[in-house]
Amino acid sequence: MPPLSPDSLSLDSVVAALRSAGCVFAEDEAELILSTARTLDEAAAMVDRRVAGLPLEHVLGWAEFHGLRIRVEPGVFVPRRRTEFLVEQAVALARDASLVVDLCCGSGAVGAALAASLGGPELHAADIDPAAVRCARRNVAPFAGRVHQGDLFAALPDTLCGRVDVLAANVPYVPTEEVGLLPPEARDHEPLVALDGGADGLDILRRVAAEAPRWLAPGGCLLVETSGHQAPLAVEAFARGGLVARLAVCAERYANVVIGVRP
Template sequence: MPPFSSADFLVAALRSAGCVFAEDEAELILSTARTPDEATAMLERRVSGLPLEHVLGWAGFHGLRVAVEQGVFVPRRRTEFLVDLAVAQAPHASLVVDLCCGSGAVGAALAASLDGPELHAADIDPAAVRCARRNVAPFGGHVHEGDLFAALPETLRGRIDVLAANVPYVPTGEVDLLPAEARDHEPLVALDGGVDGLDILRRVTAEAPRWLATGGCLLVETSERQAPLAVEAFARSGLTARLAVCDELYANVVIGTSP
């Protein structure tokens, strides 16, 4: 692909590749690239099917520019709803945990929105852990590698005010139906939630009460179809559960409060 000479060249190439928002993507590439050659290389990666956020190296999330490396789950705009709910639920939270943190976008957004809480994040994927460390470092956050709560320091048990867990919730049989950008370029461990998509959610809700402070809250994103079963899982664990829905973002978040 020859070096481009104008934004029009980028727009035409992106549109030919099937990018619906070609003008917006071209503007982002031009504003991110430091040289024409770098912009051309970014265009080539995007046209080959790489997610735009992986091409740019960042994603916009809740007013932040979050670093996103290749092979790491890209934060979705709908998850901003979970952040807003957490801030409204616990505006004075002093200890926040971002479980299944991926890039650490949720944890960073919570830290930016709250008054300097102690922040911890955890993920089982080493690539996600490396990326999250970059994103939570400005907030003094700590990132741990491991399987759910096993990754967290025992000193956090019974003290967490906000536990945000953006768990994978795509049913195994539906992973192949995801857009190619997610299916081919994001880690399966961040997408596949088991047969009905709720395996990880059930594990989190079962153990969360032992980690939450009195009055602490757990927030988990799920799908509209799965929401009733997710609420039941929260209730079985002893949490007071409610479902919050944002039609604009197609977002469904279950909030559970510790007695």
């Protein structure tokens, strides 16, 4: 189908264009695009980008996450709705948290959601990717959050050691050989560093679990999302790091969160 022109733009024409490109939820996406675009020219350009295969969130410039509208820029990992389960688990565990860290923060969605849900704790986030750091700074700014660039804990101020009540780490956990099997929206438009978790997908998780106890306050908790088949090894890694570990599962959202508490 040729690119849409502003003159030919209507809900029906946008739906038809999206459906021809294989968008399963063409009607919903069309309404989001038309309600987000400020002009007909912008709407037509957004439809063209979506038809070309860009993730809807990159086209819109935002993603809905835990009741918030999170800014998402091209080249930045799109927050998944299943990760809301991690936020819910953290909130249930640590309603009185005064210091929260969002590690491997990507857009900063998890940190922003935790700050909003926990009544404004001190918030720090970190990522190794400069594009993610720039994006996260915009998303955590309403909560006075600080975002640091660097490799895992090396990015954080030393003053946080032994004080963190909630450490959320949405680490990459796709095994290297399976990255190529991801949907094109992910493998072609999201950074590899946010997807590739090493040979078995648990390289970064193991590093986080080993070092987390030094950063957690007594009773503080580490929460990491993983897959169902990786979960037993992930729980084992938490236990080896000295954490009291358990697995929380939400079958409806295909969400598996490993939770470790510092004794």
